[in-house]
Amino acid sequence: MSTSAAPSVVIVSPSLAQANNGNWRTAYRWSRFLGGHCRTRIVTEWTGEPCDLLIALHARRSAASLARHAAETPDAPRVLVLTGTDLYRDLPFDESARRSIQLASRLVVLQEAAVGQLPEDRRPHCVVIYQSAPRLAPAPTPRQRLRVVQVGHLRDEKDPLTFMLAAQRLGDRSDIRFEQIGEALDEMQRIAAQACAQTQPNYRWLGGMAHHLVRQRMRRAQVLVNSSRMEGGAQVIVEAVQCGTAVLASRVDGNVGMLGAGYDGYFELGDDVALARLIERCRDEPTFLAHLRGQGQQRSSLFEPDEERRHVLHLVHSLLSPFSR
CATH class of the missing domain: 3.40.50.2000 (Glycogen Phosphorylase B;)
Structure with a gap:
């Protein structure tokens, strides 16, 4: 000592x-x-x-x-x-x-x-x-479109391709916008993000951003997607819950351990079809989006x-x- x-x-x-x-x-x-x-x-x-x-x-x-x-x-x-x-x-x-x-x-x-x-x-x-993360007051929900964000450096463990493929599947939905935030740590991920941005008008790759700016982007989104292959305990899930943003997450232990086994916003790992369907439900069924937010708030005391x-x-x-x- x-x-x-x-x-x-x-x-x-x-x-x-x-x-x-x-x-x-x-x-x-x-x-x-x-x-x-x-x-x-x-x-x-x-x-x-x-x-x-x-x-x-x-x-x-x-x-x-x-x-x-x-x-x-x-x-x-x-x-x-x-x-x-x-x-x-x-x-x-x-x-x-x-x-x-x-x-x-x-x-x-x-x-x-x-x-x-x-x-x-x-x-x-x-x-x-x-x-944990400090609480932020949720932003007003826009009526015209649903904003969907993924946060995390582009690397295989985070499976950003599933997010991009879901954006492509919903390319005809002008009322849904996709934002991907994070630096490309892998050249193939960089090429994929650039190609998606060039061909899909509803998708934007914003690259790396300061943390306080990321939180504001997350706050203004209605949905955060975490499609990771493995997670110790995703900080982005904490930050989404703490600003009232609904979470859609791959059904892996790290995400289930954060959101609970009974959470209704899971999709199977790598299943971009299921992810796209959940995103459409969030846009087309306001009660489903509100339900996911409510489930998130039931976990929020853990993240104070x-x-x-x-x-x-x-x-x-x-x-x-x-x-x-």
């Missing part, structure tokens, strides 16, 4: 602010929650600097930091926050990811369905902490910043004692 009155916490995030992705936003929120209680730093790798607690995001990409911390300070606590690629891609096959979950004092997952992906012996060491902050502080307090309050 350091001699300073406030414990020191290092947060290892594989991505920093310039990446503008979920890992960074989680690290940044947690550092703000801990402000006034701990001295915090966000780094891409732990290189041996003294700290009372290490919090690492991503089992595989932060494996070296966790291993070094365990070797050099075996009695110090370590927290591992598990991502979607950890849970649904890396853990079954990657030895470094499996090693990371054994080295962690506590494991954190971001939605309730994720606990079942862990080895049974590690589940008692796991806590669920939902991500005060709730996430309470869980983060409780986690850190349980690992550091005495704890500067």
Whole structure:
């Protein structure tokens, strides 16, 4: 334990602010929650600097930091926050990811369905902490058209092609507009988005945007689509719910763990036909759109910043004692 009155916490995030992705936003929120209680730093790798607690995001990409911390300070606590690629891609096959979950004092997952992906012996060491976002007042619903948005960098894990194909299927619906937000991290995804924008007047690819602008786009949309192949706990779902935007989501564990098993806005992974039908229902059946919004609001208490902050502080307090309050 350091001699300073406030414990020191290092947060290892594989991505920093310039990446503008979920890992960074989680690290940044947690550092703000801990402000006034701990001295915090966000780094891409732990290189041996003294700290009372290490919090690492991503089992595989932060494996070296966790291993070094365990070797050099075996009695110090370590927290591992598990991502979607950890849970649904890396853990079954990657030895470094499996090693990371054994080295962690506590494991954190971001939605309730994720606990079942862990080895049974590690589940008692796991806590669920939902991500959060401040509430925004919903924008007025336009009568002329439905605005549908997808948010996330264009890469295979997010399956942006399903969104584009749904836009093409609804190309004759001038009363439905599609907006895709996110940088292309794959050249084939870039080509596909550019081609869709050139041939489909109802589709726009807006590229990367600052987070506050993305939230306003999301707020003004009536529907957010999350078509991901894997999710640890999608921040975009949190942000959509917190501004009253209905969500249509692929039926994968990460999305079901966020929205609940009884949610009525799921489509099967990669099924652009089913997605297009749900989007049409949102436009043609106002009661269905209102129903999805209502179901989202039933989950909104999980996504409040005060709730996430309470869980983060409780986690850190349980690992550091005495704890500067």
